[in-house]
Amino acid sequence: MAVMQRIKKPTTRKGKKVLLAKAPKPIEGPKQCIFLQGRNPSERTRKLLKDIYDLKKPDAAYLSRKNDFVPFEDATIIEKMCDKKDAALFGVGSHSKKRPHNIILGRTFNYNVLDLIELGAENFKSMSEFQNMKVLAGLKPCLLFNGPAWDLNLDLKRLRSLFIDFFHREKVDTIRLQGLEHALSFTATDDGMIYLRSYRILLKKSGQRTPRIELDEIGPSIDFKLRRTKLAADDLYKEACRVPKESKQGTKKNISRDAFGSKLGRIHIGKQDIGKLQTRKMKGLKKTPEERKQMLLKKKAKAKE
Amino acid sequence: MDIVNEILLNEQKKAEKYKPITVDKHLDLEFDVGTLLAFDSNDVDTKLLKSDKDVYLQSLTRDNTQLLLNKIWELPTERIDEAIVVRLPLPTTVLPRAKPVPKPRPLTKWQEFAKAKGITKKKKDKLQWDEQLQKWVPLYGFRKAAAEKEKNWLIEVPQNMDPMTDMYEKKASEKSEKVAKNELQRLKNIARARKVKIPRVGLPVTSDKASATQLATAATVAKASTASLGKFQDKLPKEKEARGKGVHELIPGKERKRRAPIPTPQAERENNLNLLDTILNKRPKIDMDKAVAKHIHNEQAMRSEEKKNLKPSKGKRKGKGNSTNFSAKKPKAGRGQRNPSKKTPGRKRR
Numbered sequence: 001m002a003v004m005q006r007i008k009k010p011t012t013r014k015g016k017k018v019l020l021a022k023a024p025k026p027i028e029g030p031k032q033c034i035f036l037q038g039r040n041p042s043e044r045t046r047k048l049l050k051d052i053y054d055l056k057k058p059d060a061a062y063l064s065r066k067n068d069f070v071p072f073e074d075a076t077i078i079e080k081m082c083d084k085k086d087a088a089l090f091g092v093g094s095h096s097k098k099r100p101h102n103i104i105l106g107r108t109f110n111y112n113v114l115d116l117i118e119l120g121a122e123n124f125k126s127m128s129e130f131q132n133m134k135v136l137a138g139l140k141p142c143l144l145f146n147g148p149a150w151d152l153n154l155d156l157k158r159l160r161s162l163f164i165d166f167f168h169r170e171k172v173d174t175i176r177l178q179g180l181e182h183a184l185s186f187t188a189t190d191d192g193m194i195y196l197r198s199y200r201i202l203l204k205k206s207g208q209r210t211p212r213i214e215l216d217e218i219g220p221s222i223d224f225k226l227r228r229t230k231l232a233a234d235d236l237y238k239e240a241c242r243v244p245k246e247s248k249q250g251t252k253k254n255i256s257r258d259a260f261g262s263k264l265g266r267i268h269i270g271k272q273d274i275g276k277l278q279t280r281k282m283k284g285l286k287k288t289p290e291e292r293k294q295m296l297l298k299k300k301a302k303a304k305e
Numbered sequence: 306m307d308i309v310n311e312i313l314l315n316e317q318k319k320a321e322k323y324k325p326i327t328v329d330k331h332l333d334l335e336f337d338v339g340t341l342l343a344f345d346s347n348d349v350d351t352k353l354l355k356s357d358k359d360v361y362l363q364s365l366t367r368d369n370t371q372l373l374l375n376k377i378w379e380l381p382t383e384r385i386d387e388a389i390v391v392r393l394p395l396p397t398t399v400l401p402r403a404k405p406v407p408k409p410r411p412l413t414k415w416q417e418f419a420k421a422k423g424i425t426k427k428k429k430d431k432l433q434w435d436e437q438l439q440k441w442v443p444l445y446g447f448r449k450a451a452a453e454k455e456k457n458w459l460i461e462v463p464q465n466m467d468p469m470t471d472m473y474e475k476k477a478s479e480k481s482e483k484v485a486k487n488e489l490q491r492l493k494n495i496a497r498a499r500k501v502k503i504p505r506v507g508l509p510v511t512s513d514k515a516s517a518t519q520l521a522t523a524a525t526v527a528k529a530s531t532a533s534l535g536k537f538q539d540k541l542p543k544e545k546e547a548r549g550k551g552v553h554e555l556i557p558g559k560e561r562k563r564r565a566p567i568p569t570p571q572a573e574r575e576n577n578l579n580l581l582d583t584i585l586n587k588r589p590k591i592d593m594d595k596a597v598a599k600h601i602h603n604e605q606a607m608r609s610e611e612k613k614n615l616k617p618s619k620g621k622r623k624g625k626g627n628s629t630n631f632s633a634k635k636p637k638a639g640r641g642q643r644n645p646s647k648k649t650p651g652r653k654r655r
Contacts, residue, residue, distance in 0.1 A: 005410070005495055005498060005499075007492065007495060023407070024404035024405055024406065024407045025404075025407065026406065026407060028402055028403055028404070031403050088403030088404075107401065107403075108403070109401060109402065109403065109404070109405070110404055110405050114401060140341060141341065142341045142342075142343070142370055142373055142374075143340065143341060143342045143343070144342075144343050144344075144345065144366055144369045144370060144373070145342075145343070145344045145345065146345045146347075146349060146365055146366070146369065147345070147346075147348075147349045148346045148347070148348060150344065150346075151344075151346060161398070161400060161401075164340065164342065164398060164400060165400050165401075168340050168341070168342075168400075171339070171340075171396060172393060173392065173393060174383070174385070174390040174391060174392050174393060175341075175377075175390065175391055175393055176388050176389070176390050176391075177377075177378075177382070177389050177390070177391055178388070178389075180341075180374065180377070183366060183370050185362065185365070185366040185369070187349060187362060187365070188349075189349055189351065189354065195358070195362055197359075197362050197363070197366060199363070199366060199370075201370060201374075204323075204324070205323060206323045206324065206325075206326045207319060207322070207323040208326065209378065210326055210374065210375050210378040211326070211374070211378075212323060212324050212325075212326050212371070213326075213367055213370050213371045213374055214367070215363055215366060215367045215370065217359070217363060221359070237401060239405070240401035240402055240405075241399045241400070241401050241402070242402070242405075242406055243399070243406075244406045244407075
């Protein structure tokens with residue numbers, strides 16, 4: 001354990017638990033997120049970050065103090081705050097004439113910035129503007145990415161992975177069928193616009209087992225414009241995506257099921273020399289001494305030739 | 306036939322009441338049911354997008370959500386605590402981690418030994434039955450100290466020890482020694498894991514420069530680290546060997562000759578008389594340096610006394626009570642004039 005490798009051991013049990021929680025684990029829990037204010041944040045950016053914070057509760061922290069920094073040049077403030085709060089995702093809001101209503105979303109790896117993507121919020125409708133019943137906090141949402149652009153552009157590929165990281169909450173084994181209430185859709189067009197919409201799923205009767213889906217927009221509704229990006233190098237990204245051996249599930253080979261549902265297995269046997277196989281001894285088939293002699297003579301004759 | 310047709314018509318009417326759950330798409334969507342993710346690579350209709358953005362997006366999302374949920378409803382369901390639950394497959398999208406994968410730690414010295422010997426950990430219960438006290442005694446934690454005190458209300462002093470030793474103090478000091486030894490071994494394990502080199506004897510160097518004793522220890526250990534244990538290593542003229550804990554064992558050939566067992570009474574008498582002779586007949590050894598230094602000091606003290614007596618003391622000097630009169634100057638080694646008539650070479654040592 002990393003805690004035991006420290007020269008100065010933690011004196012309290014609580015301190016030890018805190019250190020263990022911060023230590024790297026083979027299988028990680030949900031990523032924590034922090035929201036900061038950058039240089040001159042506007043009302044829109046503040047509201048936007050607050051809305052995303054509401055979507056991400058309780059795995060998020062909203063910091064309201066204004067920090068005068070430019071993330072693209074100097075990311076040390078972000079790294080420090082992430083280190084303090086033990087967060088891997090962050091969002092920074094700022095506003096200037098050149099870049100109005102600027103949102104920078106990003107993630108860290110090992111307390112160093114991995115990806116930084118700058119988006120401009122052109123249209124924004126906050127959750128409070130939609131007057132209807134909202135979704136419970138903490139639900140795992142359905143994520144939908146529309147448009148072929150997500151796969152064609154490298155920036156958008158990373159942005160897609162970043163959005164999934166941001167909103168997918170945590171990995172679950174089972175999900176309650178009634179609990180599928182939230183849907184987030186991200187639509188990308190060729191001119192660099194990304195439309196984020198958030199809906200509530202209503203399950204209606206359809207006469208069959210699978211229900212008919214109706215959607216009710218709950219907000220927020222944001223039109224993003226992709227601005228600058230600062231992505232991690234390929235090898236660093238690969239290093240970050242490395243999966244530890246323990247969590248990889250070994251595929252079960254040579255087992256199949258036939259049409260009737262019975263389990264079939266396949267056994268591979270090495271090459272066999274049929275002549276030297278050990279079988280049952282049948283006394284009647286045993287060679288008599290005369291027969292053996294004759295066989296020997298035959299062999300000798302053959303060898304001479 | 307009519308009945309059959311009637312039933313079929315009824316079913317059709319029923320089905321028509323409900324809206325369809327199937328969706329037609331040019332390209333099939335890519336699903337990752339494990340993360341509830343669907344990716345639609347069909348082209349986005351820009352005309353509709355421009356005209357009726359929100360309506361178009363809602364309908365598009367509705368279609369895709371329908372397809373995703375159809376997929377989810379195909380999965381096997383279970384019933385856990387009055388809720389119908391679906392077991393999701395493993396997610397296929399690879400997301401970057403927050404922290405790197407933890408590296409496997411190297412085993413400590415004890416762990417390696419236990420592995421080699423096949424020793425496994427046996428879990429001990431907190432409470433242990435104590436025969437002496439006839440009750441359950443905790444092995445650690447709350448009320449362990451009280452139980453220990455009860456058990457050791459009296460500690461006998463064994464025969465071979467001084468009857469005046471404080472056994473409780475001895476026990477406490479032994480315990481503190483054990484704790485210190487454990488701490489040392491823990492630090493050694495950490496040093497081995499981090500591949501930091503620690504000297505065999507003495508403490509490791511903390512500042513960037515080693516102290517004189519540390520250097521002497523290092524030199525002594527190095528000298529004894531040859532194949533013939535340092536027997537043929539030359540020594541500098543004034544080099545002193547290091548002394549201290551652990552170094553003595555390393556210096557080879559330093560075993561003291563054990564004295565022979567008590568000899569016969571005549572031999573013992575003779576030994577003792579010889580000893581007395583050597584003590585009493587001893588001529589005093591003259592340390593030349595010390596003698597000369599003392600002589601000079603005496604001369605200078607006398608001279609300063611004379612000087613004081615010559616000069617009448619000009620009034621009483623107030624204040625500065627402790628003005629010590631250092632008339633004897635410290636002899637200078639390199640600075641100052643060299644006096645060839647002086648017999649002592651170099652710097653005087655006191």
